[in-house]
Amino acid sequence: MPAVQETIDRVAAIDVDKYKYGFVTDIESEKAPKGLSEEVIAFISAKKGEPEWMLAWRLEAYKRWKTMTEPEWAMVDYPPIDYDSIYYYAAPKGTSAPKSLDEVDPELLRTYEKLGIPLKEQEILAGVRKQGEPSDLDEIAGDAPYSRVAVDAVFDSVSVVTTFKDELAKAGVIFCSISEAVREHPELVQKYLGTVVPTSDNFFATLNSAVFTDGSFVYVPPGVRCPMELSTYFRINEQNTGQFERTLIIADKGAYVSYLEGCTAPQRDDNQLHAAVVELIALDDAEIKYSTVQNWYPGDAEGKGGIYNFVTKRGDCRGARSKISWTQVETGSAITWKYPSCILRGDDSRGEFYSIAISNGRQQIDSGTKMIHLGKNTSSRIISKGISAGRSSNTYRGLVRANPKAKNARNYTQCDSLLIGDKCAAITIPYVESRTGTAQFEHEATTSKISDDQLFYCRARGIGEEEAVALIVNGFVRDVIQQLPMEFAVEAQKLIGVSLEGSVG
């Protein structure tokens, strides 16, 4: 009977083998000794050729971390992490400082190509085609496939390559790995590092401060609109390693930058830790747009393996009229613990948070945002769409706060949850705190399932059930997808289809 076969296929298809980035790159790597100690931190610092102040900063954080306890308040459940069985540093051999793409191990380039990040092609394309010069291809394909994105590719603990560096330098934009920035631009790093997420911030951020290995550094000088999208692609490859990247983005007065972040990891049976810190600083009239498509390996259908994604992301609208916008599509990771936030310090500053969080299988997501209104006439907007399927749990946790001096603060929050199946959970925990009568806060949240009427409407028009669900879900998340840069919007839409496969029936 066809129906039976269909059911079998569907059951077989649930979650397992849906993760297409689960391959491992066979490449020799160099690691720090397992576990965490002052020696390991000194090893990492030495590997990166860091100045003494950086090592002192790390050791200070480590000292503090030893006194801290792991947070337990999140709606996630996982066995205790043995911090002594993790490798805190792993680098593909011979990639310590490639000068150009030609020096990069072809195996690595192939890995990125497989992930859909063709580092080489883009660079070559740019070389042939001078800036602004029209090309025959434009007419055929439009801008999208050839739009240029500068990529910083981070493989385990090191940045293997950063493309378009020279061209960006012409505009005065500094885009490099954070290790390089510590060496080349110590004054900027010292001025801004840890000013948004201090080393004492929280357990995972403090751990990151002690052992961070690589990540991106961006500085956009006053009045400069960054000529292209900047992007970092994170890849965990080694077994038993943690990835602790640190990203620092500074938009000086009147500057604009759009930054994209993507990530994947191989399919492995044990859990791996990813504890990143991202700091954004927007000075007067500056704007930073930060977009993430998070697709770490989520584990299999039974919850075996997967990445623990414990990330601290925070933006500081330090200057007047500055703006920071976070957009995230969360589909991967076994556990996500992540609250990209905005501190609205400058008068008339604005914070935005757009999020799609999709959980399936046994994934657990506890994510949301914080909007802290400190300056006058600040405004913020939160749109969060959570979709739970399988046996997953999806929590939105958010804080909106206006301090007494935050006159005329405005916030609008909308968080909607969609449940697919009766074994999953959708949880909404918003904190709305207003300490001034001039602040206007609005919050609304809904939880529902895909309505039978909508589904029936699609089915009656010959659309398959799964396709219909994907269609309805894409409509549900449209508000957020629209905020994504073109390159990511397409990928995100596909990801939503993949993540939900097998969730109906």
Next chain:
Amino acid sequence: MSAAQTEAERTLAALFESRSASFTKAPIDAARADAFRRFAANGLPHRRVEAYKYTDLKARLRRLPEPAGPADNARVAATLAAHPPLQEGATRVLIANGRYHGAIGETIGGIRIASLLGEGAETEGVGTLVAASDDPLTLANVGLFEGGVSIHVDAPSARPLEIVHVANDESLVMGRIAVFVAPGASANVVERVIGGRDAVLNTLAELTIAEGARVDWIRIADGASEASTDLSSLHVRVAERGRLEHLTVSTGLGLARAQAFAHVAGDEADVNFRAATVAIGKRHADNTLVLRHDALNSTSSEVFRSAVGDGGTAIVQGRILVAPGAQKTDARMMSNALFLDETGEVVNKPELEIFADDVQCGHGATSGDLDEEMVFYLRARGVPEVSARRLLAEAFVVEALERVTDEALQDKLADHLRGALDVMGGKTWS
């Protein structure tokens, strides 16, 4: 008890020592000992306890007044005479200094009333709804209550009930109420606290609503002084087709925390909570609700209206939990707060925890000052600005009374809220 024991916690421990001396082997006493042991393990809740994040009792209640002895009859009579019942013909059930004041085993109009402790006490079923609770205020009351009343309503009752708590000034009182409403029966209850300047009350109520029964329950917390503290915990279980209409009216001064733990246990049950709060000046009003849907086709709705001014604080925490299998649940919560001036604090924490997919749940929360367009509308029609603002503020708070069916009572409550808004006196309204 935790390492840094406060004076208040020492007072409670000493009180337990003295009260437990008379404990017997009866199950209710075993439950008391167990509850206090569990309370003492963590002490008074503080801001690191999530449910008490915004009402830190460890910090606010550093020391407690002396526990009150039995009340003085003449004083109680005088207090009652000065405050006639809010509903005509209401049967008054008096709990003075935590102890039931009335004839033992009274039956009035189909309602059976008995004491919870002492001679003729009726304790059957008492404690069932709180047995699994780990709420510190509930545990403290179960361990330490000095008395209270059990009420059985066995038929649709025509006569309203008014439960009155009277407390001595500067005293610590922990009265307890257990109400059982039989299948198909109905009860109409007003619960009020009268007097008790600088007193600390920690009241516990258990309400069991059987199949098809209906209860209307209004609790009025009118803080008598800056140092008065009114803590109340209601645990309610609603069976099939049962219905609850609950309203909290919170005004006055001092600290008030009204907690409700509702368990929607029966299919097609309907539970509704409303709260009207005026928090002006030295008032910290906390409305906390935990509502669990555990059955099919059940509905719940909440509307919280808070007006805050002159540095007052209004906290609303509402958590709706839809358990696995509680399909077709319809749950809606709305919390609106209005600032009467630029000062004060409003916190909204509406939570949803959904473990069933075929449900419709939602919440909304707003805070801000008056809509200038509405003020303009009224001014354009010749209403002076001060009156316009006052009118809008009143209408905003009074809207939470819409489900009060007794119109005369609704009017009295509205007047009471208007009176509370008057306290802004000389500041906003003139």
